[in-house]
Amino acid sequence: MDYKNMKEAYFSSSLGRLYYRHSESDSPDTLILLHGFGASSLSWSRLLERIPESLSTIALDLLGHGSSEAPEIDYTIQNQAKTVDELISSIKGKRITLMGHSYGGWVAATLAINGRCDNLILEDSAGMDKFDDERLAADPDFREKLIKEALVTNPNEHVLRSIVYSRIENDYLNKERLSKIKVQTLIIWGEQDMMIPVKFAYSLNNSIKDSELLIIKGARHTPHYTNPQEVADKVLSFLAQSKKIL
DSSP states (O other), rough: OOOGGSEEEEEEOOOOOEEEEEOOOOOOOEEEEEETTOOOGGGHHHHHHTTOOOOOEEEEOOSSSSSSSOOOOOOOOOHHHHHHHHHEEEEEEEEEEEEETTTTHHHHHHHHHHHHHHHEEEOOOBBBBBBBHHHHOTTTTTTHHHHHHHHOOOOHHHHHHHHHOOOOOOSSOOOHHHOHHHHHHHHETTTTTTTOOOOHHHHHHHHTOOOOEEEETTTTTTTTHHHHHHHHHHHHHHHHHHHHHH
């Protein structure tokens, strides 16, 4: 499907209006794509070209990103998950697959922990409880550098600062929380990810029971962009297999 030709829509959540593009079909499944920090739904365009229109798909701008509203709130993971949860509740009669990249993976995993999806796909996901400590120990200016880089694609500095500095201990993905994920889970990771090292992929895989792990050779932090065909093929085969299991 072509991102530019997908229908535009808005959803009014309790915290602000969300923008998304969607393609509807008679498929019993809906794939919801959650982008990374500072990005937008446009970041999925190369992957979407490899996704057939027979699969209902929603590419969402998270609150404070893209064309969604950027209210003066605390941009905690719980608040982001709340808005997506409300959107999910508006979708009737569909099996929901959440696919999240990086920051979006953190939001998707949080929703899965709360039992709000039928399948979960995590791509180079953020949120592991040891990650921030390690990065800050290696580079005390890590958070400011992250904000500066994200400002290139997202001018809402108050949103970026809130995301980076308003994190709550209970938001982090530790082994105990991840063990609560009971849905079929696929983990995709770039072998050469310099942002979130591949060791965190193995940690997620070990913490989520029966999860499947795909390491994409040579890829870095955005396999859906650099290796879209390989990612799309795996996502579609995962969804086909999950139907058989269900």
